[in-house]
Amino acid sequence: MPYTLVTGLVLPDQFIDNVLASPQSVLASEKYERLEAVFAGAGDTLSAALAALLASGTDLVAATSEALAYMDRCLDAGFRPGMGHVLPDRLFWAEPEDDEDDEDPDAPQDFALPPHDTRH
DSSP states (O other), rough: OEEEEEEEEEETTTTTEEEOOSSEEEEEEEEOOOOOOOBBSHHHHHHHHHHHHHHOOHHHHHHHHHHHHHHHHHTTTOOOOOOOBBOOTTTTTOOOOGGGGGOOTSSSSOOOOOOHHHHH
């Protein structure tokens, strides 16, 4: 049975809808907040994630939902390497969490080299 994933349907109030459908019905619909940037590689990120999840045996509806959530997080963490479009950060999950509230102000300072500021 053929399925179609339609992405980027503009909704009111700065939201985007993504719909997985068959000729007979809508199987899934995922709504995300619209990000104010122009991206390069968003479709590649989504299709690669979806293909990997399907190849590992994940159900189509669950794989679509997970791939869309992954793409949303990649776009949210995206970066602009120059003056062009924003690139998805597919390794957002590898970056350490920023826990500024948990830091002890009396703890000794670490004078090691800071982590890189450049994303690749």
